[in-house]
Amino acid sequence: MKRITFSKEKTFLDFSFCGHRAQLQWGTENDVGILIVSLPYDAAYGMGEKYNSFNQKGHYVANCVEEQFCHQEDKTYCSASFFLTNTGFGLYVETNCKTIFDFGEKIVISMPIDAVVVLFDGTPETIISEYMSLFGPAKLPPKWAFGPWISANHWDTQEKVEEQISKLNRYHFPATMLVLEAWSDEATFYIFNGAKYTPVHGSEALDYFDFDFSDSPWSNPRSMIENLHNSGLHLVLWQIPVYKKQGLDEPINAQNENDRAFAVEDRLCVQTDRGLPYEIPKGHWFSGSMIPDFTNSETRRVWFSKRQYLLDIGVDGFKTDGGEFIYRTDLHFKDGSTGAQMKNRYSQSYTTAYTEFLGENHVLFSRAGYTGQHTTPILWAGDQQSENNELKSVLRAGLSAAMTGVPFWGFDIAGFSGPMPTLDLYRRATQLACFCPVMQWHSEPDGGQFRELMPSASGNNERSPWNLAVVYKSPDFIDEMRFWHNLRMNLLPYLFSTALDCVQQNRPMIRPLAYVFPDEQAASGIEDEFLLGESLLVAPLLEENAQCRSVYLPNGVWYNLFTNEKKLGGQTVNAICPTHSLPVYLRAGHGIALNLDDSQKLGSSVGNGVDSYHNLNFLLAGETGTLRFHDDLGNDFTLTWNASGWKKSGRSICPFTVRMID
Structure with a gap:
C-alpha cells in the first residue's frame, strides 16, 4: 500500500505491481485534478454497489451517492472511490467529494486537487483486505441476523404483527427477524402511531410509561416485542433521518413541530452558508424537511435520547433508510464539512451514528453508504421492481459490493415494488x-x-410465500418455499462461522470468482456466479422458467450439494436445474457445518432457534482438506481429513457427526 499526494512538483509516477508497471500522470484542469493511469487490465471491479455491470471497464463512473427508485442502472445508493483490476492493481481516492472514473484503455480520474491517492498491489484478497483496514473492522451482526427475515409495509398494527407469528406457525416456516416500516407516527419516526404523548420542547428523553396507547393500533408494544422474542423473532424498526415537513393534507404532529423548532434553535440540523436550516429541495423524497447533522455530538445525543426507550422495551435494531439527502454544495456541518464534501459522506455519518448508538447484540440494516461502508453492520440493495432484469442487476450489485469489501449484504426477494x-x-x-x-x-x-x-x-401485495400461493392459486408453492427457509436454518452454523472469519480476516462473505480465482482468465468475466465463504459455489438461475444453465467450475473438484455428483473443474458444464433445485457445488478440500434434524437431510425442519443445534453435522468434500468451525457457543476447532479419516483439534462444546464425500 502506497499513499501519494500529487502536486505541481510531482506529476509522474511509475508503480510496479505483480510483474506489471502502471504509469500515473497528474495534471489540473479548471481547478480539478486529473490523474491518468496507464496499465494493462481487462477488468475493473469495486466502486461500491454497481448495478449496470460487474466489470466497469468501458464505463464512465460518477462516484456519487444517489437515490434512484428501481432500475438503478449506473446510479447507486452505495458508492466508493475504490477499484481493483484483474491484473493485481488497486487504487483508492481518499476524498469525500464527487469523483469521476473513466475506465477506458487508460483510466482517467477527475478528483479534487488536494485528494490523496492510495495504491495497492497483490491478489484481490490482499487488496480488499488492505483497503478495508483503512477504515477499521467490519461489524459482526448477531447470529440471528443470518436466519430468514420477513417484512411487509402494510403491517401497520400490533394485531397484524402478532398475526405473522400465527402464520409462521401455521405454515411451519422458520424466521428470526421481523422488520416493521409502518409503525411510527410518520412524523417523528420515534413515536408509535396513535400513541399520545405530552409534547416536549427540548432534548428530554421520552419515557415509555408516559405514552397513552388507548387509541393506538399498537396497544402494548412492549408486550408485542416480548411475544416476538418468545417466538424466536427479533424486531427491526424503520428510520428516516429528517425533521419532517408535514404535507398540507397531514394533521399537525405537535411533537414533530417541537422537534423542528428545537433543532433550529440549537442548530442541530444541517445549515446553509447563510446560517439558515437546509431543507431538502422540491422534487426529492421528503422535500422541505430539515436533516440532522450527525457530525454534531449534541445532535446525536438529542436524537438518540428519544429513541433509547425503543431499545429499553426490546427493539433489536433499525432499518436506516434514506440518507441520500444532500443536494446543495453551500452547506455547513458542525465538523466544518461542506455540502460538496458531505454529498457522499452524509449517509455514512448517519449509519455510523446509529451503529455507535446500538452497540452490541443489535442490528443495523442500511441501503446507503460511502467508502468504508463495511463498518455499517448490514447493507441491502435498495428498491427494485419484481422483474427478472432487476434480479440480474441486484446480483451484479452484490458482487460489486463484495469487491468493495462489503461483507454482509442482501436484497428484497423478487423485488418489493410493482x-x-x-x-x-x-x-x-x-x-x-x-x-x-x-x-x-x-x-x-x-x-x-x-x-x-x-x-x-x-389489495394485498405482500410478498410472503403464502400470499403468492393464494394469488396464483398454487397451494403446493408453500411447501416448495418452506424447503428453502428450512435450508437457510440448516446452513446457519456455516453462515455464522463464515461471518466470524469475514470480520477477523477483512473478507467479504460473497466472493466473486474473480476474487477467489484471480489466476484463471475464464473466472474474471463471470458475473452470475459466486462463492459463499470458502466452500460453496452458487450459480443462480436468472431467466424465467429456466431449467438449465451453463456453469463455469474453476480448477479443482466440485460436488453438487444436493446430489453429491462429482465434477472436475477448469471447464464449463451444463447444469440441469429442476424447479426444486439450483446449481450449488461444494469445493473439494473444504466443508460446511449444518444443523439438521434426525433425518440428516437438507431442508429438514430445525425451527428458528439459534442457541443450540438439533444435530451439528459436517459435510467434508474431497480426499484431503481442512475446515475451521467456530461459533458463539464456545466451539472453536479444526477438522482435517485424508484417506485414513478425519481428526479434530481445538475445543468442541457440542456433539457432532461427520460425513465425507469423494
Missing part, C-alpha cells in the same frame, strides 16, 4: 437469497408508493 412477481421469479430469487448473507422478503405499501407511475397489485 406488480406481483411470477412464481418462478420468486422461486429463483428465494433460492439465490438462501445463499446470500441476508435472506429477506419485503413488499411496498398496498397499491404501490408511486401508484400513478407503477401501480402494484391491487
Whole structure:
C-alpha cells in the first residue's frame, strides 16, 4: 500500500505491481485534478454497489451517492472511490467529494486537487483486505441476523404483527427477524402511531410509561416485542433521518413541530452558508424537511435520547433508510464539512451514528453508504421492481459490493415494488437469497408508493410465500418455499462461522470468482456466479422458467450439494436445474457445518432457534482438506481429513457427526 499526494512538483509516477508497471500522470484542469493511469487490465471491479455491470471497464463512473427508485442502472445508493483490476492493481481516492472514473484503455480520474491517492498491489484478497483496514473492522451482526427475515409495509398494527407469528406457525416456516416500516407516527419516526404523548420542547428523553396507547393500533408494544422474542423473532424498526415537513393534507404532529423548532434553535440540523436550516429541495423524497447533522455530538445525543426507550422495551435494531439527502454544495456541518464534501459522506455519518448508538447484540440494516461502508453492520440493495432484469442487476450489485469489501449484504426477494412477481421469479430469487448473507422478503405499501407511475397489485401485495400461493392459486408453492427457509436454518452454523472469519480476516462473505480465482482468465468475466465463504459455489438461475444453465467450475473438484455428483473443474458444464433445485457445488478440500434434524437431510425442519443445534453435522468434500468451525457457543476447532479419516483439534462444546464425500 502506497499513499501519494500529487502536486505541481510531482506529476509522474511509475508503480510496479505483480510483474506489471502502471504509469500515473497528474495534471489540473479548471481547478480539478486529473490523474491518468496507464496499465494493462481487462477488468475493473469495486466502486461500491454497481448495478449496470460487474466489470466497469468501458464505463464512465460518477462516484456519487444517489437515490434512484428501481432500475438503478449506473446510479447507486452505495458508492466508493475504490477499484481493483484483474491484473493485481488497486487504487483508492481518499476524498469525500464527487469523483469521476473513466475506465477506458487508460483510466482517467477527475478528483479534487488536494485528494490523496492510495495504491495497492497483490491478489484481490490482499487488496480488499488492505483497503478495508483503512477504515477499521467490519461489524459482526448477531447470529440471528443470518436466519430468514420477513417484512411487509402494510403491517401497520400490533394485531397484524402478532398475526405473522400465527402464520409462521401455521405454515411451519422458520424466521428470526421481523422488520416493521409502518409503525411510527410518520412524523417523528420515534413515536408509535396513535400513541399520545405530552409534547416536549427540548432534548428530554421520552419515557415509555408516559405514552397513552388507548387509541393506538399498537396497544402494548412492549408486550408485542416480548411475544416476538418468545417466538424466536427479533424486531427491526424503520428510520428516516429528517425533521419532517408535514404535507398540507397531514394533521399537525405537535411533537414533530417541537422537534423542528428545537433543532433550529440549537442548530442541530444541517445549515446553509447563510446560517439558515437546509431543507431538502422540491422534487426529492421528503422535500422541505430539515436533516440532522450527525457530525454534531449534541445532535446525536438529542436524537438518540428519544429513541433509547425503543431499545429499553426490546427493539433489536433499525432499518436506516434514506440518507441520500444532500443536494446543495453551500452547506455547513458542525465538523466544518461542506455540502460538496458531505454529498457522499452524509449517509455514512448517519449509519455510523446509529451503529455507535446500538452497540452490541443489535442490528443495523442500511441501503446507503460511502467508502468504508463495511463498518455499517448490514447493507441491502435498495428498491427494485419484481422483474427478472432487476434480479440480474441486484446480483451484479452484490458482487460489486463484495469487491468493495462489503461483507454482509442482501436484497428484497423478487423485488418489493410493482406488480406481483411470477412464481418462478420468486422461486429463483428465494433460492439465490438462501445463499446470500441476508435472506429477506419485503413488499411496498398496498397499491404501490408511486401508484400513478407503477401501480402494484391491487389489495394485498405482500410478498410472503403464502400470499403468492393464494394469488396464483398454487397451494403446493408453500411447501416448495418452506424447503428453502428450512435450508437457510440448516446452513446457519456455516453462515455464522463464515461471518466470524469475514470480520477477523477483512473478507467479504460473497466472493466473486474473480476474487477467489484471480489466476484463471475464464473466472474474471463471470458475473452470475459466486462463492459463499470458502466452500460453496452458487450459480443462480436468472431467466424465467429456466431449467438449465451453463456453469463455469474453476480448477479443482466440485460436488453438487444436493446430489453429491462429482465434477472436475477448469471447464464449463451444463447444469440441469429442476424447479426444486439450483446449481450449488461444494469445493473439494473444504466443508460446511449444518444443523439438521434426525433425518440428516437438507431442508429438514430445525425451527428458528439459534442457541443450540438439533444435530451439528459436517459435510467434508474431497480426499484431503481442512475446515475451521467456530461459533458463539464456545466451539472453536479444526477438522482435517485424508484417506485414513478425519481428526479434530481445538475445543468442541457440542456433539457432532461427520460425513465425507469423494
